[in-house]
Amino acid sequence: MANHVVFFTLVALTLCHLAFAFEPSPLQDFCVADSTSSARVNGLACKNPMNVQADDFFFSGLNIMGNTSNPVGSEVTPVTVAQLPGLNTLGISMILTVLEGSLQVGFVTSNPENRLISKVLQKGDVFVFPVGLVHFQRNVGYGNAVAIAALSSQNPGVITIANAVFGSNPPIAADLLAKAFQVKTSVVDQLQSKF
Secondary structure, three states, X not given: OHHXXXXXXXXXXXXXXXXXXXXXXXXXXXOOEOOOOOOOEOEOOEOOHHHXXXXXXXXXXXXXXXXXXXXXXXXXXXXXXXXXXXXXXXXXXXXEEXXXXXXXXXXXXXXXXXXXXXXXXXXXXXXXXXXXXXXEEEEOOOOOOEEEEEEOOOOOOOOOHHHHHHOOOOOOOHHHHHHXXXXXXXXXXXXXXXX
């Protein structure tokens, strides 16, 4: 009996160890679902990244009331990979839902492509931002814009690129930034003086 207890304890500890051994970082910027592919993988096969568009990360219609005259008195508007192909295998950084106004949103893919994926959102629209990519939102309407952002971290923090690069403490060497941005050191000095 004691041998069985030891054996099951070892198996349980091994399984617990295996359950916590995973790589949380994505292997690529995104894997937009290719619903036309016959390949079978965990999730859906990936669309060629060069064919990915802003609409792959976009869903519209959360502001439209569903038909609630049914036996349960409710209707769910699904927003899954079937409606939003950009969710496929995505380690989400942020999901943004516009409640009022118009927002231009977007992100930039990794080097070497550095491709801008951008869209203007209206009330009821949803956009997902892949984890770890530089992204932005800006009000392009004539009044205030209101949005809800859901983040995949309990304490995500904010890194504003200009503040981080030109306002770091201590400052990043001006000659290093000048070389990286391919500008004169005087331009970097001017930018650093603003932060």
